[in-house]
Amino acid sequence: MKELEERIRRDGTVKTGDVLKVDAFLNHQCDVRLFDHMGQEWARHFAGKTITKILTIEASGIGIACCAARHFGDVPVVFAKKAQSINLDGDQYTTTVYSFTKRKEFPVIVSKKYLDADDHVLLIDDFLANGKALHGLIELCHAAGASVEGIGIAVEKGFQGGGDKLRAQGYDVDSLSIVESMNPETGEITFRD
Amino acid sequence: MKELEERIRRDGTVKTGDVLKVDAFLNHQCDVRLFDHMGQEWARHFAGKTITKILTIEASGIGIACCAARHFGDVPVVFAKKAQSINLDGDQYTTTVYSFTKRKEFPVIVSKKYLDADDHVLLIDDFLANGKALHGLIELCHAAGASVEGIGIAVEKGFQGGGDKLRAQGYDVDSLSIVESMNPETGEITFRD
Numbered sequence: 415m416k417e418l419e420e421r422i423r424r425d426g427t428v429k430t431g432d433v434l435k436v437d438a439f440l441n442h443q444c445d446v447r448l449f450d451h452m453g454q455e456w457a458r459h460f461a462g463k464t465i466t467k468i469l470t471i472e473a474s475g476i477g478i479a480c481c482a483a484r485h486f487g488d489v490p491v492v493f494a495k496k497a498q499s500i501n502l503d504g505d506q507y508t509t510t511v512y513s514f515t516k517r518k519e520f521p522v523i524v525s526k527k528y529l530d531a532d533d534h535v536l537l538i539d540d541f542l543a544n545g546k547a548l549h550g551l552i553e554l555c556h557a558a559g560a561s562v563e564g565i566g567i568a569v570e571k572g573f574q575g576g577g578d579k580l581r582a583q584g585y586d587v588d589s590l591s592i593v594e595s596m597n598p599e600t601g602e603i604t605f606r607d
Numbered sequence: 608m609k610e611l612e613e614r615i616r617r618d619g620t621v622k623t624g625d626v627l628k629v630d631a632f633l634n635h636q637c638d639v640r641l642f643d644h645m646g647q648e649w650a651r652h653f654a655g656k657t658i659t660k661i662l663t664i665e666a667s668g669i670g671i672a673c674c675a676a677r678h679f680g681d682v683p684v685v686f687a688k689k690a691q692s693i694n695l696d697g698d699q700y701t702t703t704v705y706s707f708t709k710r711k712e713f714p715v716i717v718s719k720k721y722l723d724a725d726d727h728v729l730l731i732d733d734f735l736a737n738g739k740a741l742h743g744l745i746e747l748c749h750a751a752g753a754s755v756e757g758i759g760i761a762v763e764k765g766f767q768g769g770g771d772k773l774r775a776q777g778y779d780v781d782s783l784s785i786v787e788s789m790n791p792e793t794g795e796i797t798f799r800d
Contacts, residue, residue, distance in 0.1 A: 443721040444684040473665035480670035491637040
């Protein structure tokens with residue numbers, strides 16, 4: 415998506431350690447007009463599919479998912495919560511996700527009331543790097559018996575391989591920008607064609 | 608706002624300890640059509656004011672704020688982040704907020720890049736009870752020299768007093784529903800007229 419790539423080039427910052435900061439428009443300050451256009455793109459890509467629900471993970475995915483939902487007939491958006499601890503009272507689907515940024519595992523939960531076997535789910539998130547967070551969301555869908563119809567991502571770090579692994583497993587991953595390489599010294603970013 | 612009150616009556620659950628669960632449509636599963644209508648209501652209420660930015664706090668405020676932003680000319684939405692620890696490198700405004708739900712204080716930050724003295728800010732959040740989170744957001748605005756033009760709330764727990772304290776301080780608080788009392792035994796909820 416040209417608009418997003420240009421925005422990343424203009425307002426993104428490449429840091430050492432494979433970090434791409436896009437907090438000017440994506441995950442601290444949010445450009446809702448851009449989010450709307452992203453939703454339009456995903457709606458075009460997933461047009462042939464039945465989507466009954468959008469599932470994302472707090473916090474950065476929520477705004478993007480809520481803006482995108484308009485383009486899928488205002489389907490409900492459910493955000494998986496990062497929990498302090500896993501509550502074993504049985505009314506939640508739970509998994510754990512390892513965060514490389516925070517260097518620790520954290521529990522992720524979705525209430526059983528809001529995800530079930532009738533759901534056709536579109537997963538949405540801001541970033542896809544190694545794919546750990548998405549694998550967690552997929553696990554929650556499997557636990558609920560829900561089908562994963564597709565995955566919409568704003569920024570995929572192609573060089574970290576998570577997206578291609580998901581594609582090899584048969585998932586329809588629509589990343590609106592795929593960074594193939596980036597250079598913290600020059601700030602240069604190369605996108606996949 | 609009739610639609611929201613009816614929805615709270617229908618899908619909300621009153622729990623002991625002054626807890627009102629609205630995770631079916633507000634803060635776990637999100638009804639984006641309702642969020643859109645809420646944005647319309649706030650836009651009507653704050654119509655005479657210049658709003659250049661919406662400020663909220665992760666995680667539950669983000670979806671509501673992003674849907675509301677359309678009705679304010681697609682102004683940027685900034686969400687304050689709950690940090691693990693306060694980073695004193697000087698590029699962030701920081702404060703601490705005490706959470707009664709989690710029974711602890713946590714640091715809240717906004718990057719100095721995304722809030723400044725030129726900003727006319729609308730604060731948006733899902734709940735207003737004692738007002739601790741909002742006071743944190745107001746403090747961040749004051750630190751930035753930004754003016755707080757108004758406060759848009761989905762559910763105010765009127766009996767906890769935070770909203771009326773803010774009104775007494777001169778803030779224009781537009782709560783779309785104000786719960787005056789609720790009964791965990793009967794499930795009955797009374798709204799302020």
